[in-house]
Amino acid sequence: MKEILPDIAYKMAAVYRMVNVSCAEKSGDIHTKFDFPVNLVVEYDPQGISVKLKRGKHLLLLCFKIFIGVCLFCDCMLSVLSDVL
Secondary structure (H helix, E strand, O other), X not given: OOOOOOEEEEOOEEEXXXXXXXXXXXXXXXXXXXXXXXXXXXXXXXOEEXXXXXXXXXXXXXXXXXXXXEOOXXXXXXXXXXXXX
16 A cells, blocks of 8 residues: 655644545444545644645635543543634
8 A cells, every 4th residue: 555645744744645534333334535646644733633625725624523531530631622613
């Protein structure tokens, strides 16, 4: 399998081009989310990571943030997924 390396757009982001996105159903069936490849943009966010799926450079299809922090009760690491679109 060919390794996919990011295009470094600028210091705080990585862009993966021509990514095929699939969805997995509870039944285990897998189907494509989009009928076209997308650009996956991973950006630094002071509270975690911002992930965007774009068609071309400007059309935003999906965006979500992953917030990473420390649990106040037991000091374990927390990850919270926040859907923006």
